[in-house]
Amino acid sequence: MERIDQSLKAITGGKKFQQHFQQLKEKVLKDERVQSFYSNHDIQENITNRGMSKLYEFTEQWRNCDHCPGLEKCPNMMQGFQPHLFLNQQSIDLRYERCSLKTQDEEKKKQRTLFQSMYIPKEVLNARFENIEIDKDRFEAIRLAENFVEQFVPGETKQGLYFYGDFGVGKTYMMCAIANELAKQKQVQSMIVYTPDFFREMKSSISDQSIDQKLDYIKKVPLLILDDIGAENMSSWVRDDILGGILQYRMMENLVTLYSSNYDYDELENHLAYSQKGGVEQLKAKRIMERIRHYTMPVYIGGTNRRTL
Known part of the structure; x- marks a missing residue:
């Protein structure tokens, strides 16, 4: 011009x-x-x-x-x-x-800074409730997810959600939809991490002395989503020092944590009880599960594996 x-x-x-x-x-x-x-x-x-x-x-x-x-x-x-x-x-x-396009673009960028992720596919990060296909197997889970967003009060809400079900039924997508809606509606900062990769990074961070900094951020983020917990190779150190330390801090500070898993509560407890070197440590697993059970509502998500459709 x-x-x-x-x-x-x-x-x-x-x-x-x-x-x-x-x-x-x-x-x-x-x-x-x-x-x-x-x-x-x-x-x-x-x-x-x-x-x-x-x-x-x-x-x-x-x-x-x-x-x-x-x-x-x-x-x-x-x-x-x-x-x-x-x-x-x-x-x-x-x-x-x-202009309206500039305003919308800045709002999206602001939401992206509020909602961060580690190891989660980019196509899932733009999840919205309106894009979730509703069927009888997921209707109740969608309803509870929307209610969670509606009733969420920053600094006051303590109880999170524990989504569990088979592979590919939309647990991660629904968790990302929750995070996006909370960022949009209530400016809630959140972080979603794919738990197996996160735990592997914690192990590698020991050598470069960055583990404390990374753990500190995960502990303090207002809304934490631990995606696919139970899919990791468990060790006593990961369970007690990493996961246990995160959940203990968040429990003491009244910070909300959400979970997705292929396991229900009992199955996850059995998974946490077994470590590669320590054998079966049921008491330590119960200690972790107490922090999960008490501060979440279990929500089963059924249906077929949509990744294969």
């Missing part, structure tokens, strides 16, 4: 300046938005003449908006911003405000 000041310079530099200026003026003053502005203000001729460059800029920028090619291809001088006329003492001036 030709720069506005260059266009006006070309006009003023010509021999027929007055003629060109009058044609430009007539064209600009026929614009409906300009006429609306003038209908609300008593503007004298000399103010109009001095403000012609602003009026021209206003009409040209709005012409781009009327034929909007999308935010990424926005040709306006300030991408994603629309001009608005106002009187600045005895002069016509412009201020730029975000």
